[in-house]
Amino acid sequence: MADQSIIRITKEIGELQKSSDLSIAVAFRDRDVRNVKALIIGPHETPYEFGFFEFSVKFNKEYPRKSPTVTGTTTNSGRCRFNPNIYASGKVCLSILGTWRGERGEEWSAAQGLESILLSIQSLMSSNPYENEPGFEDANQTHDKENQKNYIAKIRHETLRISIIQRLEEYLGITANGTVTPASESEYFDLDMDDENDMGGSAVPWEPFKDLCKRRFLWYYDSYLDTIKKAKEEVKDSQPFTRMPFEGASNSMDGKFNYTELEQRIRRIKAALDAEPEKWATEGISPRTKDTTVAVNLARQCEQIKESYKHSDVPHNVELVDNNPFVWNVTYFGRPMTNLDGGMFRIRLNFSPRFPEEQPRVKFLTSMFHHRIAADGTPCYFPNASRREDVKQHIDAIIEALEEEQPPYDPRTLVHPEAHKLYWGNPDERKMYNRQLRRSVQRSMEEDF
Template identity: 80%
Template sequence: MADQSIFRITKEISDLQKNSDLSLAVAFRDRDVRNVKALIIGPHETPYEFGFFEFAVKFNKEYPRKSPAVTGTTTNGGRCRFNPNIYANGKVCLSILGTWRGERGEEWSAAQGLESILLSIQSLMSSNPYENEPGFEDANEESDKKNQKEYVAKIRHESLRISVIQRMEEYLGISSNTTTTPTAAEREDYDLDMDDDDYDGSAVPWEPFKDLIKRRFLWYYDSYLDAIQKAKEEVKDGQQFSRMPFEGSSNTMEGRFNYTDLERRLRRIKATLETEADRWAAEGLTTKHKDNTVAVNLSRQFEQIKESYKRADVPHSIELVDGNPFVWHLTYFGRPMTNLDGGLFRIKLRFSPRFPEEQPRVTFETRMFHHRIAADGTPCYFPNPSRREDVKQHIEAIIEALEEEHPPYDPRTLIHPEAHKLFWGGADDRKIYNRRLRRSVQQSMEDM
C-alpha cells in the first residue's frame, strides 16, 4: 500500500513538472515525495495577478484514499490573510481537503490529486475574493459593495508587496525596512547548510522556485508597473486598509497603502536583476580559467550549434562575446513571407556559472514590437523542462515564440501589455499591431 501511494505521488509530481501550465510548479527534495512545495502564480485580471504564492503539501500514508494536508506559506510571517479561505496561519479551507464543509459530491475522492487541489486553490484567487466568504449571498448589498472594492484593493497591494517585491528582495539580498518572523510551516522549509567550507551555523531556506520566479518577474514587470499606476488613481499613500467583517484580530490583513514606495522598490529589483546577469559574465570568465565543467559544457555546445547551423545552411548565426562562453550573441533573420521578413535582430544570452540550475537570461538588444517580447527586450518563451541544459532548444524555443502565427490565447504570456492588447483585440487592433511590428522589423535593418 505504501509503495502504491509513493508511486501515485511520484507520477502526479512528474506529470505536473512536465506539463505546460505556466501558473503551477511543484518540487520536493532528497526523494521525500511526501513533502512537496507548490507554487501558484496569481491569475490574470484578479488582485492576485502574477503574484507568487507558495504552499506546503504533506501527503499521508493513506493517500490517495485520504487527502494531503496543505498549508499556505506566503503569509508575511503569519500576519497576512490573503483570502477568506486562506488564513494568516496558513490554513486552506477547501471541502476537498476536509477543512471546510461543502456540498454533497465536493468532498475528497481518490480520483482527485495534487493538480486538482492546486487548481481549486487557484480558483479561490478570483477577481472578487470577498465572494468566498460564507454567507456572502445573504449580506447587505450596499455595504458589501464598498467592502468588496476595499478588499480587492488591499489584496492587490499586499500581493505585490509580499508575494512579489518582498520575496524578490530576499532572493537578491536587497535590504528592506520590514522584518518578518517565519511561521511554523515556513520554518520547516529551512535546512542546515552542511558544507564544511562555508557552514556558519545558520539556517538556509530551500528555495526550489527562486530562478523560476526571477525569470517570471522579468516577464511580468510591466504588468506590475501598470497595476501600480492604476491603483495610485484609486487610493492614496498612507490610507489605511479597511478591516472586513470576517477578519479577526489574529486572522486579518492590516496595513497602509504606499504604492510610491512599492514602485521604487520594484524598479530597484529590476536594476539588481540586470546587474546580477551582468555579473555572471565576470564569474564565468573566472571559472573558465579553472576549466570549470559549466564553462567547458557551454563552449562545447557553442561549437556544436555553430557547426550545425553551417551544415544546415541556417541563416541565423551565433558568436561569443569577447570569447566568453557565458555570453552569446544570436543574430536572428526574420522568416521570409511573414511579418518578420527582412528583419535582423540581435539577441543576447547570458548564462550563469550555475547553469542549468539557473536558466539563461535572454534579451533582444534590437527593439521589436511583439506580444511575446517585453519593452525591455525580455522574451516569453517555453524551453523544454526535460532539456533545460540544451542551449539549442532554448534558441529554437525563442524563435518558435517569435514565428508562431496563430498561438492559442493565454493571459499568462502577457509580457508586453500594449502589444498583447492589440494582438488579441479586434480586427482593427490586429492591423495596428501588424503595422507596428513591421515598422520595428524595418527599423532593425536600419539600426544594423
C-alpha cells in the same frame, strides 16, 4: 501501501513538472518526496495577478486514500490573510482537503490528486474573492459592494508588497535601505551548499522557485507598474486598509496603502535583476569558473549549434562574446513571407555558472515590437522542462515564440501590455500591431551590428 503511495506522488509531481501550465510549479527534495513545495502564480485580471504564492504540501502514508495537508506559506509570517479561505495561519479551507464543509460529492476521493488541489486553490484567487466568504449571498448588497471594492484594493496592494516585492528582495539580498548584499562565494561556486546535511545544519534555505520567480518578474514587470499606476488613481498613500467583517484580530490583512514606495522597490528589484547577468559574465572568466564542467559544456554546445546552422536552410548565427562561454550572441533572421521577413535581430544569452539550475537570461539587443517580447527586450518563451541543459532548445523555443502564426490566447504571456492589447484586439488593432511590428523589422536592418 507505502511504496504505492510514493510511486503515485512521484508520478503526479513528474507530470506537473512536465506540463505547460505557466501558473503552477512544484518541487521536492529527492530524499523527502512526501514534503512538497508548490507555487501558484496569481491569475490575470484578479487582485492576485502575477503574484507568487507558495504552499507546503505534506502527503501522509495513506495517500491517495486520504488527502494531503496543505499550508499557505506566503502570509507575511502569519500576519496576512490573503483570502476568506486562506488564513493568516496558512490554513487552506477546501472541502476536498476536509478543512471545510462542502456539498455531497465535493469531499476528497482517490481519483483526485495534487494538480486538482492546486487548481482548486487557484480558483479561490478570483476577481472578487470576497464572494468566497460563507453567507455572501445573504449579505447586505449595498454595504457589501463597498466592502468588496475595499477588499480587492488591499489584496492587490499586498500581493505586490508581500508575494512579489518581499520575495524578490529576499532572493536578491536587497535590504530595507535599498542596498544589495552581495552573495558569498560559496553560493556562487559550491552548488551543494543548500543541503543541510552537507552544511552541518547552517543551510541556505531551500528555495526551489527562486530562479523561476526572477525570470517571471522580468516577464511581468511592466504589468506590475501598470497595476501601481492604476491603483494610485484609486487610493492615497497612508490610507488605511478597511477591515472586513470576516476578519479577526489574528486572522486579517491590516496595513496602509503606499504605492509610491512599492514602485520604488519594484524598480530597485528590476535594476538588481538586470545587473545579475553582468555578474555572471564576470564570474564566467574568473580562474575558478573558466575550466568548470559548465563552462566546457557551454563552449562545446556553442560550437555544435554554430555548425548545425551552417548545414541548415536557416542562416541564424551563434557566437561567444569575448570568448566567454557564459555570454552568447544569437543573430536571428526573419523568416521569408512573414511579418518578420527581412529582419535581423541580435539576441543576448547570459548563462550562470550554476546553469542549468539557473536558466539563461535572454534579451533582444535589437528592439522588436512583439506581443511576446517585453519592452526591455525580455522574451516570453517556453523551454522544454526536461531538457533545460540543452541551449539549442532554448533558441528554438525563442524562435517559435516569435514565429507562431496562430498562438492560443494565454494571458499568462502578457509581457508587453501595449503589444498584447493590440494583438488580441479587434481587426483594426491587429492591423496596427502588424504595422508596428513591420516598422521594428525595418529598423532592425538600420541598427549597427
